[in-house]
Amino acid sequence: MPEREEISPGVAVRAVDRWRNGVSSHEEDLIAEEIPIAMVYNGATFAVMMASPHDLDDFALGFSLTERLINDASQLLQLETHALLEGIELAIQVADNAPGAHLDKERERLLPGRSGCGICGTRDLENAVRHDGAVGNGPTVSRDALELALRELKARQPMNLATGAVHAAAWADASGRILHVREDVGRHNALDKLIGAIHRASVDVDSGFALVTSRASYEMVTKAASAGITMLAAISAPTALAVELARSAGITLIGFARPGSHNVYTHPGRLLSAASD
Known part of the structure; x- marks a missing residue:
């Protein structure tokens, strides 16, 4: 248990009776606030x-x-x-x-x-079910850059590291370097927070891509389209409607983004096999 002053915002401390290997103990646990x-x-x-x-x-x-x-x-x-x-x-x-x-x-x-x-x-x-206008051209991104962003994101989620109960949305530049991360108990809230953060920082949405630690449901694609984001990578699966909305909006939609593997469902031309392609 970290010191109280080190607890991340959005995290609460609650009592728990923990059972492990036949032994019960009364402890404090870190819980995500909602x-x-x-x-x-x-x-x-x-x-x-x-x-x-x-x-x-x-x-x-x-x-x-x-x-x-x-x-x-x-x-x-x-x-x-x-x-x-x-x-x-x-x-x-x-x-x-x-x-x-x-x-x-x-x-x-x-x-x-x-x-x-x-x-x-x-x-x-x-x-x-909104149909936002088509996004811009956006950057081309190498698979190595996507892998780098995935590795970096694991260490950039203090709330989830503490509680195991929240989602993250991240913004990475075309090289895969993560610039902004926002966390929330709701996946769509995390993406809204990220979109607000990149607007406040005057980030050019044609300079990078978004990565979310959730499934790519249609509202995630709709929010990305409304912000002009051209590439959305999700750690979990997309829905069929999300794929169709991404196709019509011109978004490169990536699902099951894991170390060493991913699926590209729409507009694969933005994702290159290597940085030099």
């Missing part, structure tokens, strides 16, 4: 997401962009974080010409967005 976070735009609640309570500036920006509540980062004018008894409220002020400035009952979520659900409570099929 709390309700209300996304409030110009005074109107849009959704309540179950998420890890850290990197909330990045979460607010990335969520606003991928949910199309703002058209670009400049439309997010102010963010205030309010700690409440029930959870956290993110009071987000957006420009008057932003889509999220004047929410109505047709835009708000009917149900909370649970940590494993990207669109819980969405009212209609048009909002559930």
Whole structure:
């Protein structure tokens, strides 16, 4: 057990009775936090997401962009974080010409967005399955660069190393060097946080690729497309709808990305067999 001051944000300490090899012991364990976070735009609640309570500036920006509540980062004018008894409220002020400035009952979520659900409570099929425009050309990336990013990511997940219960989304440059990592109990929240982080850092999305420690479900591809990300590598499997959306958006979708192996489902031309190809 690490010292209390060394515990990562988003991690809580809880008592546990541990049973090992016929012996019981009462100990403290590190557990991932998961709390309700209300996304409030110009005074109107849009959704309540179950998420890890850290990197909330990045979460607010990335969520606003991928949910199309703002058209670009400049439309997010102010963010205030309010700690409440029930959870956290993110009071987000957006420009008057932003889509999220004047929410109505047709835009708000009917149900909370649970940590494993990207669109819980969405009212209609048009909002559930979005078809964003095609992404740009993006970089070409060697398989060696993908392998390097996979190796680097294992050591860049403090919350998961402590708890074994959270996902990560990472941004790597074309050489495979990881520049940004965000973690969350929800895979889609982690990607939203990453998208917010790379926007805040003014990262050129044509300069690298995203890597996620989860399956590549369709909402992950949709979020990547909305951010202009041209290559998305997932450690687990894609869904059929994710493959079709990646194909139509021009995204290179990689699944089962593991040391020494991976599957390329769409637009394989961006992935080279060697750095010199």
